[in-house]
Amino acid sequence: MTQEALQRDFYERNTKAVARDLLGKRLVRRLEGEALEGIIVETEAYYGLRDPASRAYSGVKEYNRLMWGEPGRVFIYNVHRYWMLNVVAHEPGDVGAVLIRALEPTAGIDVMLANRSVPETRELTSGPGKLTMALGIDKRLHEADVTEGGGRVYIASEVREIEVGTSHRIGVTTDLPEELRFYVRGNPYLSRRR
């Protein structure tokens, strides 16, 4: 079993490349001594001032300043009544973050079921708001470092054969011309099938 967390240099690359490469990796959330885990199966890349759909589009604010900061940090923000889990990722001097949109649960499923009011494992983490609820993730994890294995959240490498699909980002009002959503083809835990 690969226990080591992906290191800083993994996140210090073009946001789009990091979003694609996070597919198939294992997200680990430590909560009250228990490890809740899932394979990342859907992500989206968000840039800075050139991306109208990005939280960084209108400039630095207190809540979004981490998008300018150190890659590998957790960036949390709110939509409706849900928390969105992002990992800061960009080349040196750039701005950007990757939204984790869906997971395939692999450990701690009983706890996840208790955190959600749905009976279907399929519905547990198949959306950005759903997965933060299932994993007990909220604003308190803002700024956490995912490169620290054994921390409250980290991401570990994993050996898994996957086929990557792309599409436009979901739910954004003004998208960029390029496709910035990445997903594992055929995976049952996606927020959308394609």
Add this chain to the structure above:
DNA sequence: AGGAAGATCTACT
């Protein structure tokens, strides 16, 4: 201080 927007989810038809 108040209103509006939003990278959503659930339930219902």
Add this chain to the structure above:
DNA sequence: GTAGATCTTCCTA
């Protein structure tokens, strides 16, 4: 497929 719930943050006054 569509409506409504609901909460954090921002913008204007």
